[in-house]
Amino acid sequence: MKQDHILLKFAPTYERFTGSRAPLGCVYDSNIGAWIVENTGELLVEAGLPNPPRTKKNDIETGEDLKGA
Amino acid sequence: MKLSLPEVLILGSQFDLTCDFVVAKLRSLKCNYLRINTEDLPSSNISLDPVKCRIEINLNQKSYLLSPAKVKSVLFRRPVFVRSIADPTEHAVQTFEREQWAAFVRNLMILDTSTWVNHPASTYYAEHKALQLQIAHRLGFNVPNTLVTNYAAAINKDMVRNSKIVFKGLETVLVREENTETFAFTQFIDVGELEKQEIKSAPVIFQEPITPKIDIRVTVIGNSVFAAAVLASGQGIPHDWRVEKKQAYFEKYELPPEIEHKCIKLIQKLNLNYGAIDLVYAENRYYFLEINPTGEWAWLIDAAGLPIDDAIAGFLAHPRI
Numbered sequence: 001m002k003q004d005h006i007l008l009k010f011a012p013t014y015e016r017f018t019g020s021r022a023p024l025g026c027v028y029d030s031n032i033g034a035w036i037v038e039n040t041g042e043l044l045v046e047a048g049l050p051n052p053p054r055t056k057k058n059d060i061e062t063g064e065d066l067k068g069a
Numbered sequence: 070m071k072l073s074l075p076e077v078l079i080l081g082s083q084f085d086l087t088c089d090f091v092v093a094k095l096r097s098l099k100c101n102y103l104r105i106n107t108e109d110l111p112s113s114n115i116s117l118d119p120v121k122c123r124i125e126i127n128l129n130q131k132s133y134l135l136s137p138a139k140v141k142s143v144l145f146r147r148p149v150f151v152r153s154i155a156d157p158t159e160h161a162v163q164t165f166e167r168e169q170w171a172a173f174v175r176n177l178m179i180l181d182t183s184t185w186v187n188h189p190a191s192t193y194y195a196e197h198k199a200l201q202l203q204i205a206h207r208l209g210f211n212v213p214n215t216l217v218t219n220y221a222a223a224i225n226k227d228m229v230r231n232s233k234i235v236f237k238g239l240e241t242v243l244v245r246e247e248n249t250e251t252f253a254f255t256q257f258i259d260v261g262e263l264e265k266q267e268i269k270s271a272p273v274i275f276q277e278p279i280t281p282k283i284d285i286r287v288t289v290i291g292n293s294v295f296a297a298a299v300l301a302s303g304q305g306i307p308h309d310w311r312v313e314k315k316q317a318y319f320e321k322y323e324l325p326p327e328i329e330h331k332c333i334k335l336i337q338k339l340n341l342n343y344g345a346i347d348l349v350y351a352e353n354r355y356y357f358l359e360i361n362p363t364g365e366w367a368w369l370i371d372a373a374g375l376p377i378d379d380a381i382a383g384f385l386a387h388p389r390i
């Protein structure tokens with residue numbers, strides 16, 4: 001890719017994340033509409049896990065409009 | 070099969086954890102909601118009658134009817150722009166399907182009496198940075214001297230401080246190739262170096278640097294305003310704070326009432342119900358940098374102790390008329 005333009009020249013390039021985005025130990029409950037912790041049934045966001053997955057802001061910058069798409 | 074008539078509709082994707090925070094609060098409010106993830110749509114049965122304004126969805130063995138009479142509010146968390154930054158490994162047929170379903174989701178705008186957070190058409194309008202700066206300035210915000218240009222000679226000395234100038238994209242700069250991504254943050258450059266750079270082929274936003282500064286992330290939902298300062302080692306971060314994510318921490322911040330008022334007015338002027346506003350505090354003044362109508366907020370719940378999830382769920386459950 002041509003990277004001469006100033007916006008591209010100074011922009012960091014990194015390896016794309018292509019792994020699974022599913023939170024570890026969780027399943028998506030379609031009836032509830034949220035991820036739940038598999039062995040407790042709690043909502044992931046309420047489970048108070050020690051290292052919870054963060055929302056995109058603390059993870060990867062993808063441009064907020066993409067909403068993870 | 071019994072038909073469910075949800076009052077709150079969430080349009081998201083399965084891995085959008087921000088929606089999970091809203092779902093959790095809507096459940097505690099005992100609100101009748103439906104979350105539709107775009108990944109689920111191809112396996113569902115849908116029908117949309119635009120004249121009768123009736124949308125039926127059979128999803129996960131349940132049937133739902135969406136109508137303006139019942140759906141009080143919609144949380145819209147899907148892309149509005151059809152940007153050409155699709156996955157380069159995606160096949161053409163997958164691209165076609167994805168685009169058609171994205172259009173279907175946007176066509177849910179036929180729910181025209183529901184309160185949208187935010188309405189797709191308003192999001193499209195509000196995402197334009199030059200417009201944002203113009204409107205913010207007219208509302209009385211301080212804004213940095215700004216120029217959108219593709220030739221360096223257009224830049225005047227009012228935009229240069231300590232021989233430096235800031236530059237960023239007019240649009241999100243995210244380029245995907247097979248195994249890599251390139252994402253542009255806001256950058257500083259010495260104005261002497263600028264003349265050697267290529268800017269002719271695409272316009273760039275240039276701004277006077279506002280530094281030293283404290284970044285303040287302001288989240289507005291309805292008439293509720295939440296603000297957090299972005300700090301590292303007890304001080305503001307001199308450049309784009311997202312580059313310093315690991316060192317940055319967030320503290321609840323009290324904005325002066327007149328700044329809060331301007332933030333609410335800005336949202337209203339842009340026909341939004343939600344906005345993530347980037348301000349900076351420098352030289353005893355508040356400057357507006359930009360607003361993101363689709364900005365993230367959920368990380369601030371824990372990081373800054375801001376109950377934005379409560380506010381958004383409450384707004385969706387009881388939208389203002």
